[in-house]
Amino acid sequence: MPDPISYDFDAIVVGAGPAGVAAALTMARGGLNVALLERGEYPGAKNVQGAVLYSRMLHEIVPDFWKDPSAAIERPIVEQKTCITTADSWITVGYTSLKFLEGVPNCYTIIRVRFDQWFAAKAEAAGATLLTGVTVRDVLKTSDGKIFGVKTSEGDELKAPVVIACDGVNSLLAQKAGFIDELRPSEVALGAKEVLALDPAKIEDRFNLEPGQGATMELFGGITEGMLGYAFIYTNKDTLSLGVGCKLTDYQRRGVRPSDHLERVKRHPALRKLIEGAKTLEYSSHLIPEGGMNSMPPLAADGFLVAGDAAQMINPAYREGSNLAMTSGRLAGETVIEAKTKGDFSKATLEAYKTKLKASYIWPDMEEVKDLEEAVERSPGFLEFYPKLACDLAHMRFSADGQPKKDHIWKALGMLRERGLIRIARDLWPLRKVAI
Amino acid sequence: MSDKPEGLPPDAMTVEAKLGFLEYKKSPETHISLRKTGADSPCVTECKSKPCTTVCPAKVYEWEEHEKKVLVAYENCIECGACRMLCPFDNISCDWPKGGFGVKYKFG
Structure with a gap:
């Protein structure tokens, strides 16, 4: 019999982002001795998000967090807009509701670096040991493949019967543990972003907001220059977050640098007045996992779980990610608490995590949108044709062009025939899944 | 106006x-390396488009025509990891910097 392993912790969480902190906090509350490892000098140092945070999933972990005056949140969102653009025209569809402020407010803008520090402090307060400046290089594995800890860039070994990989998109840990291969460029989007300083009164003026309230806008179509993705602008307290993200394959094929793309986005007429005079405070760039369910790694192994971006848990069609990260982190944490009670960290026991994900919104939502991007990409000209069609139709509708209005319908039909009615039906059918 | 980038x-x-x-905490050692360098590396022999030099959001990679090689300014890296997937010849090895080093976002 080999000597039993002497463990330093009950569980090790790698990555102090939304998934990792949710997992560590859950387990610390459950009485486990938890290490939360973060490679940045502080939580958030390496993290980038738009960022809109959906409240309900955080509320399940930190109840009534928005009532905490120290909570690192920016503005509750009352208005959400979508813009379909061409180079010189755009259609805006928006929904505004004060009901978004009632009960559990629907979502807040956040500044991730501040938020991550606030959230990680909650895990520490619950008893988790936060270790910053620790890059994990590999997992420790027994000869029969059970994971029992991690090895850091300094060569230190930390041991625990279970490791939860919450190390983000591009999870080097899941790769080194042998669960996934390198991601392909088609499985990720690359985003570039700036945070721009603007006086709160100007923000409220330009976005038609009451003091303290916030708005979001996503822009599709021509602004992405034929690539699959979108641009966005979100209101923070005294800053704006402006960014653009497209499939990495598109940037790769076109040889476009996202920072340069962002410069063109800033000059689009739908945006430029909103950011006029705003001063750049920071530039950032990050990958977004977009392979979804089709790229999901095995979620559980002997002594190992994967959550958040590391597990591809993103719903790009709905701009959701950090909420999926928090829920998956919490469910992974709950699974480990049960495993600890049983004294069994085998794959068979940890598979309960998958069952919990299936019973939550995460699995059905990811299942629903899993082939959506592919459907759009499979249809050549989709991203060029529809924004132009929409704007051309709107242009006709809102113009007095001296033609009898009844001629408009024939013109409109002509525009549709360009692509073919059957093709249009085939193009739009997959989009039903994101209609509601 | 056209929708093509101008x-x-x-x-x-x-x-x-x-x-x-x-802000960065500059690491004394690189976390990025090219798996093959020199005259027989794919950067020289095969790669026409060199997406690392045109897409990297921190302009870490630059083609030095005179010396016929890709220069790697690892200290500019903002750790997105895109280069790992961008290289058509899998010639870029990019790990995370050692603990605590590298980019330090203030907003993120």
């Missing part, structure tokens, strides 16, 4: 200027 606007902020807003 190049960079004359008053556009350069990547270099954008990186100027960032």
Whole structure:
């Protein structure tokens, strides 16, 4: 019999982002001795998000967090807009509701670096040991493949019967543990972003907001220059977050640098007045996992779980990610608490995590949108044709062009025939899944 | 107006200027290396488009025509990891910097 392993912790969480902190906090509350490892000098140092945070999933972990005056949140969102653009025209569809402020407010803008520090402090307060400046290089594995800890860039070994990989998109840990291969460029989007300083009164003026309230806008179509993705602008307290993200394959094929793309986005007429005079405070760039369910790694192994971006848990069609990260982190944490009670960290026991994900919104939502991007990409000209069609139709509708209005319908039909009615039906059918 | 990119606007902020807003804890050692260098590396023999040099959001990679090699300014890296997937010849090895080193976002 080999000597039993002497463990330093009950569980090790790698990555102090939304998934990792949710997992560590859950387990610390459950009485486990938890290490939360973060490679940045502080939580958030390496993290980038738009960022809109959906409240309900955080509320399940930190109840009534928005009532905490120290909570690192920016503005509750009352208005959400979508813009379909061409180079010189755009259609805006928006929904505004004060009901978004009632009960559990629907979502807040956040500044991730501040938020991550606030959230990680909650895990520490619950008893988790936060270790910053620790890059994990590999997992420790027994000869029969059970994971029992991690090895850091300094060569230190930390041991625990279970490791939860919450190390983000591009999870080097899941790769080194042998669960996934390198991601392909088609499985990720690359985003570039700036945070721009603007006086709160100007923000409220330009976005038609009451003091303290916030708005979001996503822009599709021509602004992405034929690539699959979108641009966005979100209101923070005294800053704006402006960014653009497209499939990495598109940037790769076109040889476009996202920072340069962002410069063109800033000059689009739908945006430029909103950011006029705003001063750049920071530039950032990050990958977004977009392979979804089709790229999901095995979620559980002997002594190992994967959550958040590391597990591809993103719903790009709905701009959701950090909420999926928090829920998956919490469910992974709950699974480990049960495993600890049983004294069994085998794959068979940890598979309960998958069952919990299936019973939550995460699995059905990811299942629903899993082939959506592919459907759009499979249809050549989709991203060029529809924004132009929409704007051309709107242009006709809102113009007095001296033609009898009844001629408009024939013109409109002509525009549709360009692509073919059957093709249009085939193009739009997959989009039903994101209609509601 | 066309929807095709028209190049960079004359008053556009350069990547270099954008990186100027960032703080780094500079690592004394590189976390990025090319698996093969020299005259028989794919960068020289096969790779025409060199997406690492045109897409990297921190302009870490630059083609040095005179010396026929890709220069790697690892200290500019903002750790997105895109280069790992961008290289058509899998010639870029990019790990995370050692603990605590590298970019330090203030907003993120």
